[in-house]
Structure formats: structure tokens, C-alpha cells
Amino acid sequence: DVKVTQSSRYLVKRTGEKVFLECVQDMDHENMFWYRQDPGLGLRLIYFSYDVKMKEKGDIPEGYSVSREKKERFSLILESASTNQTSMYLCASSIPTGLGGYTFGSGTRLTVV
């Protein structure tokens, strides 16, 4: 069964900490995405990548960075966690642009205290 795996389901971090969220896919997909999901705001795109070592800003990149050193792994980094980054974070992957069909991980619920 093809999968997108996010390393943690629940995470609690302190304000100011550097936080790493890991995502791994086993489908050899070129495209990978990081979203955050908040009640009433739907899914908002943080960063995406169409290839190894490539990254593009999404709609809300402030306070985040990403790393894609290998095709199967896409990491989201919160440089200095803040309480307004408390959210559900979703990773997704897909085949090349224009052909649709994202596969999502189960999400990481991050709480920053």
C-alpha cells in the first residue's frame, strides 16, 4: 500500500524551539507539499517542491523553511516556534504537475506552548 508517512502524530514544543517535521513517501513522486490546516481556514500551502533540492514558497511561508535532500523526504522546519504555529500540519506528494491526485500523510498535530 503506497504511503506518505509523517514522523509524529502529536508534538508539543516550547516557544522559541527549532522544530523539525519529517515526511517520507514511498511512491517515487516528484512533487511534495506542506500544508497547515486550521479550523475555518481550510488547507493553506506553506512550501512545495517539484524536485530534489528544489523548493518554492506557498501562500504562508513566513516562519518556516524546508529541506529536500532526497526525493522521498521533505522536511518542514520551524526556525523559532511560536504559539500561532500551533496547528495540524499535513504533508502530501503527487506525480508531476498537471496530472493531479495528491496523497496525504495522516498529519502532525503540533502544539507550541
Add this chain to the structure above:
Amino acid sequence: GENVEQHPSTLSVQEGDSAVIKCTYSDSASNYFPWYKQELGKGPQLIIDIRSNVGEKKDQRIAVTLNKTAKHFSLHITETQPEDSAVYFCAPEGSNYQLIWGAGTKLIIKP
């Protein structure tokens, strides 16, 4: 910018009845129209999609219809069952090939 609106935001139907969720979009260049289902504690999952050269697509109890002229597409679920309870998202593909997400519709199936 590109705009996607989904209606209703909440839909409550009796088990066995049909449910319809509508999605309107603004980008006339969109050519791919998927629907996702998100169950509690899980990520969204693609349940059906349609491309602009087709007007309707059916998969068992689920169907999607597309009206490109009016720029809307709809999700139809017939003979609803308790396991259909979830949040449903439309996400038409924008001109930059990224999905533009609707705000979601919470579907409640009453026993």
C-alpha cells in the same frame, strides 16, 4: 487571485438519502477537478476526480458532474451510509497546476 467557494459548509442528511456538495471556481483555465474526503484524525483522501473533457464521472455511489461554462462542479453521494460522515473538499487545479482548496463541507449522516 483564484477563488474557490464550496457550499454548503455543513450538510446533514438522513441515512439512505442523497447528498450534493457544490464547488464554484473562478479560473477558467482549470482542467482538473478532484474531490477529497477527510475523516477524523486522517489526511484528505482523493475519492473522485474529473477532467475538463468529461461532463460526468461515476464510481459506485459517488459521482462528480462538471459544468465548465458556469465554472462549477458537484459531488453527488447516493444511498448515504454512516461511514460517509466526514469533511469533503473540492480542490480544482489552478493555472499554475497547484490545487486550490475549498473551505470544506462537513457531511453528517443521521441514523
